Amino acid sequence: MRISPLFAVWMLGLACAGGLHAQDLAKVCHATSSYDLTIQPGRLVFDRAGPAPTRVELAPGTLHTDGQPVPLNDEAQDRIDLFQQEVRALAPRVKAIAQHGVDLAMQAVQAESDGLGLDPDTRAELGRRLAANAAELHQRIAASQSTHDWRGDAADQYADQVIGDIAPLLASALGQQAVSAAMSGDLQQAAALRDQAASLASGFQPRLQRRLQVLRPDIQALCPDLQRLSVLQEGLRASNGRPLNLIQIGR
Incomplete structure (x- = not known):
């Protein structure tokens, strides 16, 4: 079964910012589904292969x-x-958590960059790009009415878009600092800058995950609602006689 917490896959919006994804909700609430959900006026549509x-x-x-x-x-x-x-x-509550997660992720990128000794112009451009990416992600989350918007390649593409916008700016700034240090004869500083760039790339994800742990109580608050949905579906069967099982709550 594809692990995808029902009604909360909008959480994948956080993955676009490099952070929390659907499996985190599955771990917290033990809620999974094999269906995608689309909320339409007057009806809910669940679909799967x-x-x-x-x-x-x-x-x-x-x-x-x-x-x-x-x-x-x-x-x-x-x-x-x-x-x-x-x-x-439940949908607007899930979206609110996702929106908060986007802000936390963008703040984390800003905090990481503060220790890089960036020049004022680069800092200003980074702030502009972070604000623009955050605004776009907020808009995408607000407008989304389907988990299809955040599954598979779509989430990866959003994440790549953010990374592709920001990473070259930081790499260029660090590269220029390293070149300047090398040309001045400070090879040790040049090597330190290269190590710093490598550390930034490899260590950012776990640091971001730690920052996003502040969302855990909000996610836990969704668990009783998901449990209630599981109870409400009990006894409902499809036209072929099989239980619907739109949501499963594990242990």
Whole structure:
């Protein structure tokens, strides 16, 4: 099964900033799903490559799986309606955590650069680029209504976009410092700058992960909601008779 915490894959927005990703929520809440989720006006759509059902649509009082209507008694209709309400209430909370994570990630990049001895022009340009990337990521998260926006190559592409915008600027600044040191005869300083650049690249990810641990209580606060969703889906079956299992809660 593809590990992907249901209703919270917007957390992958944090991966775009080099930080938290979907498996972190799976570790905290033990909530996983094989489905992607799209929130549409009036209905929720869950889809996956397989096995059947590959498409589940929930609307007020109705359930369709793979295009077939599923007969529902009054209790099942109530469960469907409550399930939808819970998901729609959960989505903005998930996005808020993702937005906070983006800010933390950008702050971490800024903090790392503060120790590089960058010249004023480079610092100003770095600040401009960080602000622009943060604004774009915030907009993407705010506009997203589907986990498809953050899965697989899409998340990697967003991360590459941020890194590709910032890394050359820092590399150029450190390179110029190293060249200046070497030309002045300070080979030791030139070597130290090269080591600093290597350390920045290799050590940033774990330092960022530590910074993002402040998000853990907010993520933990989502766990009871995910547990409630798991309970609400109990007894709901697809048109082929199989349990829906839109979300699984592990131990």
